[in-house]
Amino acid sequence: MKVTGNDLKERKALFIIFGATGDLAQRKLYPALFHLYQKGFLKNKFAVIGTARRPWTNERLQEVVRNSVADMENNALEINQFASHFYYQSHNVNDTEHYITLKNLAAKLDERYQIGGNRIFYLAMSPTFFGTIAKHLRSQNLVTENGYNRLVIEKPFGHDLKSAEALNDDIARYFEEKDIFRIDHYLGKEMAQSIYAIRFANPIFNALWNNRYISNIQITLGEILGVEERAGYYEHAGALRDMVQNHILQLVSLLTMNAPVSYKDTDIEREKISALKALKVYEPDEVRQNFVRGQYGATAGMPAYREESQVMADSMTETFVAGRIFVNNMNFAGVPIYIRTGKRMAVKGTRIDVVFKDMPNNIFSNEKLDPNVLTINVEPTPETSLRLNEKEVSEENYPVSSVTMKFKHNSALRAKTPEAYEKLLLDVIKGDSTNFVHWDEVRYSWRFVDAIRKAWNESDADPAIFPNYDCGSMGPREADELLIRDGNYWEFNPLR
CATH class of the missing domain: 3.30.360.10 (Dihydrodipicolinate Reductase; domain 2)
Structure with a gap:
């Protein structure tokens, strides 16, 4: 990834990661975000809300984040500053009330970090929940009007053409194709x-x-x-x-x-x-x-x-x-x-x-x-x-x-x-879908x-x-x- 003067500037984004307690988040997403933090693409005007069913706290998530980047070239102060941008919300993806709570936390962090309404919803969980989450993000107004809203989804995208079409129809009701980023890490x-x-x-x-x-x-x-x-x-x-x-x-x-x-x-x-x-x-x-x-x-x-x-x-x-x-x-x-x-x-x-x-x-x-x-x-x-x-x-x-x-x-x-996820996450932040599906x-x-x-x-x-x-x-x-x-x-x- 060639970094030009125009690219090398701080980006504003609120990440909401569904499945934040899972293996993908800990092995790939948190280290990738930390690399972007070290390089200055993320600095002061970003925050991450991790959400999953587990009854974690902010402190527990921040501890997990620190551990996930502990072996990388860094220092303790930098790690702690990075982890302080992470917040946790226990969440049931089928419960409408939980989205209301999530919306309130997102609004508070948006104001605190001056993010300007830019939101990236990362669905690091089973595709069976993609449609439900997309629907609630729209109906409970987590999708903002004053910034960009991008939905990132992992494979498998269906198990055949029929199921893939049904899954895509569920998502396309609430997000335009230009705002959907399907990751293939290759x-x-x-x-x-x-x-x-x-x-x-x-x-x-x-x-x-x-x-x-x-x-x-x-x-x-x-x-x-x-x-x-x-x-x-x-x-x-x-x-x-x-x-x-x-x-x-x-x-x-x-x-x-x-x-x-x-x-x-x-x-x-x-x-x-x-x-x-x-x-x-x-x-x-x-x-x-x-x-x-x-x-x-x-x-x-x-x-x-x-x-x-x-x-x-x-x-x-x-x-x-x-x-x-x-x-x-x-x-x-x-x-x-x-x-x-x-x-x-x-x-x-x-x-x-x-x-x-x-x-x-x-x-x-x-x-x-x-x-x-x-x-x-x-x-x-x-x-x-x-x-x-x-x-x-x-x-x-x-x-x-x-x-x-x-x-x-x-x-x-x-x-x-x-690493692949670092490149792809930066592309999502920039709105560049070249390396997505x-x-x-x-x-x-x-x-x-x-x-x-x-x-x-x-x-x-x-x-x-x-x-x-x-x-x-x-x-x-x-x-x-x-x-x-x-x-x-x-x-x-x-x-x-």
Whole structure:
């Protein structure tokens, strides 16, 4: 995030966090707000109301806030000054009277800190409450007339298209689309945002970023952990809904969107929506040809998914998904986009490989040239690399081998890089929705995913055989065969 003189100024905002006692608030939101406080974006004219069912006090919330930032580079005085801006209100989201109490506290803090009516409502809780909260915020006049009012919501946004539409309708009755900020934290990651610069700030890539020159694109989101304490949620979601519908398809949209006319949120949104609208939606027989699902078994002392707490002994929930996606727009029609994501894989990380086509005429007839590959390593180590072919230093008749040019974020640069939630919260304060998810993006993503889910649910005649991959592997062998059938292979293979 480049900070300009115009950006580096104190912002005025009252944050009301629903679910303030939860894990997300303590691990992500409070540290992110503290970083913005340290950098001067938040200083004197802000306050935070934390609300949840627990009977906490102001003092208890402030203690939790202090503990959540205790390991960060700071000093005790700064921490205490920051925490003093936090207030707590015990709250039942279904009780109208509680919103009246919340309104009175918000009005008092607005006056005390001279906030000017700017309010950010952060819903860090179950989506089942989104509509209820939005309704009460409007009906009980917590939405102000003399400042901005922005609603921030977390995934999952529905569990299919029908439920997502119902949820969106509930919210849209009370908040306009421009004031709704749907968070996908992958869009706040430094290297995900760097895709814009790589594509549109470099003529060499901008000219080649199409189906004339790109052979295929590969996206891997690997996790080494199992479902852990999320088993209850995961059993009803699975990898397709949990990772593909949001994180992976968002990356697909960034990689295949047409060039926007400007780097403004409305122009970016327009092109992302267009890319997701162009996703080829599969018929049931096409799903079987283009998608693979998996479930991890027991390996080396690690339990199988079906042995995890809160998981059915005969569960058919997938913990791994691999697929071949096509975006049928002018620039990418015919280019396979291979994706895979799973639990208990060999490595944790997110990596994108853009594989370019072979030379149409290889003059080095005795040499099999490796394809040029642009690799964007999103995490854990931010890095961009480009694999090229170069002559070896040799007395032989012009041998050629591949070399890799790398730009890697060093430890000093990584230390200065804002964490995803810090970037996204600042964008909310500024009213910049570039790195958030528009409703139409959600809609087209669910349309694509629902077709796959429907085919799997109706595959009684051809059921998946689980478990079908070992913990510590890169998924079932069928995920490799998906590429082999096209004459391709996974560029990212840490077990090779």
